[in-house]
Amino acid sequence: MTSAAAVVTATARHAWHPCPISILSGISRFSWRHPRSSPASASTSALPRPKALSTSTTSIPTTPLRHIAIVGAGPAGLYTATALRKKLPDAHIDLFEAHATPYGLVRYGVAPDHPEVANVTHQFDALVSNDPHIRVMTSCPVYGEMPAGGPAGRAGLPLDRLQQHYDATVLAYGGAGADRALGVPGEDGVPSRILSARAFVNWYNGRPRDVEIAPPALDCTSVVIVGHGNVALDAARILLKAPSSLAATDMPSSRVAYLAEHSRVRHVHLVGRRGPWQTAFTTPSLRELLTLMKNDGIAFRTNPERFWFWDKARTPAETASRANQRRVDLLRKAVDASVTTLKPGCSVPEKEPDRTCTFHFGLAPRAFTFSKQADSDVPIQAVFDHQEPRPVHADPSDPASPVIRINVGTRDVVGSPPPSPDGLTVGTTTLPCGLVLKAVGYRAQPLPFTPSNPTRAPFIFDTRRSRVPNAGDGQVVRSADDPTPVPGLYVVGWLKHGPVGTIASTWRDALQTASTILAAHDPAAKAAPSTGSPAKGGWPALEADVAQTNPALHAQWRPWTAWKRIEAAELARGATQQPAKPREKLLSEAAMHRVADGGLPHDADFV
Amino acid sequence: MRRAAGAAVRVAERRAAAPRRTAALLPRTGAWRPRPAAVPWRSFSATPAAAHGNLHQCKPGEEITIHFVMPSGETIAVDGAPGDNLLELAHANDIDLEGACEGSIACSTCHVILEPEVFDALEEPTDEENDMLDLAFGLTETSRLGCQINLTPDLQGMKVRIPSATRNVQSEKMQNT
Numbered sequence: 041m042t043s044a045a046a047v048v049t050a051t052a053r054h055a056w057h058p059c060p061i062s063i064l065s066g067i068s069r070f071s072w073r074h075p076r077s078s079p080a081s082a083s084t085s086a087l088p089r090p091k092a093l094s095t096s097t098t099s100i101p102t103t104p105l106r107h108i109a110i111v112g113a114g115p116a117g118l119y120t121a122t123a124l125r126k127k128l129p130d131a132h133i134d135l136f137e138a139h140a141t142p143y144g145l146v147r148y149g150v151a152p153d154h155p156e157v158a159n160v161t162h163q164f165d166a167l168v169s170n171d172p173h174i175r176v177m178t179s180c181p182v183y184g185e186m187p188a189g190g191p192a193g194r195a196g197l198p199l200d201r202l203q204q205h206y207d208a209t210v211l212a213y214g215g216a217g218a219d220r221a222l223g224v225p226g227e228d229g230v231p232s233r234i235l236s237a238r239a240f241v242n243w244y245n246g247r248p249r250d251v252e253i254a255p256p257a258l259d260c261t262s263v264v265i266v267g268h269g270n271v272a273l274d275a276a277r278i279l280l281k282a283p284s285s286l287a288a289t290d291m292p293s294s295r296v297a298y299l300a301e302h303s304r305v306r307h308v309h310l311v312g313r314r315g316p317w318q319t320a321f322t323t324p325s326l327r328e329l330l331t332l333m334k335n336d337g338i339a340f341r342t343n344p345e346r347f348w349f350w351d352k353a354r355t356p357a358e359t360a361s362r363a364n365q366r367r368v369d370l371l372r373k374a375v376d377a378s379v380t381t382l383k384p385g386c387s388v389p390e391k392e393p394d395r396t397c398t399f400h401f402g403l404a405p406r407a408f409t410f411s412k413q414a415d416s417d418v419p420i421q422a423v424f425d426h427q428e429p430r431p432v433h434a435d436p437s438d439p440a441s442p443v444i445r446i447n448v449g450t451r452d453v454v455g456s457p458p459p460s461p462d463g464l465t466v467g468t469t470t471l472p473c474g475l476v477l478k479a480v481g482y483r484a485q486p487l488p489f490t491p492s493n494p495t496r497a498p499f500i501f502d503t504r505r506s507r508v509p510n511a512g513d514g515q516v517v518r519s520a521d522d523p524t525p526v527p528g529l530y531v532v533g534w535l536k537h538g539p540v541g542t543i544a545s546t547w548r549d550a551l552q553t554a555s556t557i558l559a560a561h562d563p564a565a566k567a568a569p570s571t572g573s574p575a576k577g578g579w580p581a582l583e584a585d586v587a588q589t590n591p592a593l594h595a596q597w598r599p600w601t602a603w604k605r606i607e608a609a610e611l612a613r614g615a616t617q618q619p620a621k622p623r624e625k626l627l628s629e630a631a632m633h634r635v636a637d638g639g640l641p642h643d644a645d646f647v
Numbered sequence: 648m649r650r651a652a653g654a655a656v657r658v659a660e661r662r663a664a665a666p667r668r669t670a671a672l673l674p675r676t677g678a679w680r681p682r683p684a685a686v687p688w689r690s691f692s693a694t695p696a697a698a699h700g701n702l703h704q705c706k707p708g709e710e711i712t713i714h715f716v717m718p719s720g721e722t723i724a725v726d727g728a729p730g731d732n733l734l735e736l737a738h739a740n741d742i743d744l745e746g747a748c749e750g751s752i753a754c755s756t757c758h759v760i761l762e763p764e765v766f767d768a769l770e771e772p773t774d775e776e777n778d779m780l781d782l783a784f785g786l787t788e789t790s791r792l793g794c795q796i797n798l799t800p801d802l803q804g805m806k807v808r809i810p811s812a813t814r815n816v817q818s819e820k821m822q823n824t
């Protein structure tokens with residue numbers, strides 16, 4: 041077999057990006073090891089260890105693992121359930137999902153023209169539908185604590201109820217709750233014209249309207265998308281595709297119709313603040329967009345000087361990565377091809393192509409201004425600063441140490457060294473447009489109604505890194521600064537490592553968290569004699585508790601069969617469409633609840 | 648007799664004349680392959696017909712034996728027919744090879760590692776497969792997507808290593824238990 045030397049770094053970008061791969065392959069911030077997990081711990085126990093950790097190692101071994109609660113039924117939660125179920129034939133695994141529908145971002149994130157990605161739901165379906173030991177309760181948001189004065193609006197399940205009734209609780213509620221902000225003037229000025237890509241994605245994927253947003257303003261020819269990630273490319277594709285090609289997907293018919301009737305978009309600008317080597321999108325997404333452009337006659341545009349300038353800015357690790365090489369090569373080919381079609385000095389003026397997609401590099405957002413001229417096609421001026429690549433060295437004081445990251449900075453026009461004559465690293469570029477989509481990343485949030493007093497919460501959410509603080513292996517710890525494990529509490533998926541990664545990386549991450557859980561508990565134990573606490577009651581105890589203390593939630597939550605009724609209505613409606621759709625999504629939670637309870641869907645529920 | 652490099656070798660003896668096992672139709676418990684009693688087998692990826700309902704028929708004597716080397720080091724030999732792909736073959740035989748997108752080159756979870764000679768003898772992967780391989784964890788120079796390798800008689804006896812999905816020590820442990 042192949043030697044270890046043949047292993048190619050998956051993507052060097054992970055060296056600094058909070059990505060699951062680096063976490064999986066790396067070493068956790070502290071090495072806490074349960075005594076039962078390895079004979080090696082006998083020798084390591086001689087080493088000085090943080091006090092809190094040694095305490096936990098004495099209490100955890102006999103903790104049973106018969107009842108497991110998972111918060112969130114997205115890929116991370118469902119893959120964790122799959123992995124645990126395989127090892128624990130007798131355990132009961134209960135998932136609690138805020139929405140009326142499971143699958144998380146597979147339903148409300150993954151683009152409608154990527155139906156293959158949604159195939160993963162088949163195995164989740166088979167897992168839950170065929171196994172009486174696995175329960176999914178939908179319409180059951182988990183809260184940090186019971187809101188003071190009782191829940192106004194939706195009822196929720198306080199986290200401590202789960203911790204009380206389950207041997208292990210796994211936080212898998214994802215990182216799709218909010219967006220990263222740019223922090224530049226004007227970004228919140230015109231909500232219909234400067235919005236997050238997340239809002240646009242939610243709109244085109246038919247996230248229930250009682251939760252989200254109005255249609256974006258597509259009455260303009262030019263759109264600026266900020267960010268060079270996969271979400272940016274998804275948004276560009278949806279804007280540039282012929283709406284008719286989306287008709288047979290699970291994009292709601294009303295959204296397809298809206299695009300067909302209202303979208304005048306012909307020019308998309310994809311603006312990244314760094315260079316081709318630092319792009320966050322993946323090669324499959326890039327190739328898909330370039331292929332669409334080729335087939336549909338959409339011209340590729342870029343400023344070639346700026347592209348080649350930034351092409352030179354890269355770290356050795358970036359260059360060594362096969363994935364980076366292939367992605368940059370694909371971009372280079374596109375740039376080369378676009379340059380040769382420009383025909384400088386040609387006497388016949390070249391006809392400006394009808395539709396374009398422009399890749400901009402080294403431009404960081406500075407400000408957005410809005411002009412109120414009603415008839416203007418380009419009411420927004422998106423202003424970007426030209427960036428200068430700034431190598432960050434492993435040892436900042438030693439310029440000879442390896443470059444670990446290319447950062448960006450803006451060079452003072454007045455200062456030294458002198459600005460480049462071509463203006464590549466000084467000055468600004470203004471892109472007039474009618475819509476700005478900020479595709480600069482999602483952001484995880486604490487559970488709703490998390491106690492503001494940190495002593496009442498089991499852990500302190502890491503707001504800076506947008507995740508639940510954990511030891512790198514899924515064991516929740518007290519805070520980003522305090523590595524004391526919180527017994528019985530685990531985290532997985534986007535919530536564990538920040539809002540990056542694909543289905544594949546989420547799957548691996550779930551295996552890791554599942555193994556951490558298995559190593560910390562004893563599936564054969566009936567109760568935890570060392571703590572003297574009685575055996576946990578799991579679902580029967582939780583249900584009795586909720587029936588008594590939280591009747592609103594008891595009336596609100598629904599079993600898996602409710603989702604299956606929603607799905608049946610969606611599949612049936614999809615089959616009657618012209619052309620047939622894989623499903624026609626119900627677009628309001630109220631309609632979902634009605635259908636879940638055996639009611640009929642109305643035409644208006646799909647609009 | 649068939650031999651394989653790993654510790655335990657379990658060989659699937661299958662009557663080739665009988666219809667190929669169609670996982671979507673047959674109960675997936677009580678599989679022909681013995682499993683440790685402590686771990687009753689449940690389908691890990693119970694992907695219906697789409698992923699592995701279309702295994703091919705073949706005449707007696709034309710079976711192609713494939714040796715799956717599991718992350719634990721254990722080797723499992725199974726028989727397939729020309730035209731089967733490695734993902735379908737693995738699933739039909741309850742071998743733990745993930746296939747999230749069911750063979751549509753959209754996930755990279757079916758990543759397998761081949762022997763260099765086998766890798767070289769196969770047709771080059773398409774650009775799309777290479778793009779997706781770039782996202783595979785622990786990529787090697789002889790990595791392929793299992794869902795894209797179709798069995799041919801030349802592949803008789805080949806070894807297919809299923810890499811560990813994580814390099815985490817405890818995960819390894821979990822997979823080994």
Ligand SMILES: Cc1cc2nc3c(=O)[nH]c(=O)nc-3n(C[C@H](O)[C@H](O)[C@H](O)COP(=O)(O)OP(=O)(O)OC[C@H]3O[C@@H](n4cnc5c(N)ncnc54)[C@H](O)[C@@H]3O)c2cc1C
Nearest residue numbers: 112114115116138144145149182213214533534541542543
């Ligand atoms: C726009 C977009 C497109 C993508 N496209 C692809 C793609 O094509 N291919 C690919 O491989 N990956 C894609 N991804 C990545 C993939 O979707 C994620 O890796 C994966 O969904 C992360 O899984 P998760 O379970 O951690 O989070 P999520 O999918 O967000 O699941 C979290 C679940 O928890 C629920 N929840 C939230 N709050 C609560 C609460 N308080 N109580 C109970 N439940 C709660 C949510 O409703 C949700 O169901 C895409 C991501 C985005 C954003």
Ligand SMILES: NC(=O)c1ccc[n+]([C@@H]2O[C@H](COP(=O)([O-])OP(=O)(O)OC[C@H]3O[C@@H](n4cnc5c(N)ncnc54)[C@H](OP(=O)(O)O)[C@@H]3O)[C@@H](O)[C@H]2O)c1
Nearest residue numbers: 222267268269270271272313314320479480481482540541
């Ligand atoms: N088809 C698919 O497989 C698919 C589809 C969609 C999403 N996903 C996955 O979902 C995850 C989330 O995707 P994403 O696109 O939201 O996030 P992402 O991959 O983190 O990309 C965010 C982009 O925004 C840029 N950015 C961040 N802050 C910025 C700022 N202040 N100013 C300018 N630019 C800024 C980043 O540039 P810097 O690097 O310079 O910070 C980066 O280019 C990713 O892991 C992605 O792979 C996958």
Ligand code: FES
Nearest residue numbers: 748750754755794
């Ligand atoms: S199963 Fe998804 S790429 Fe092979």
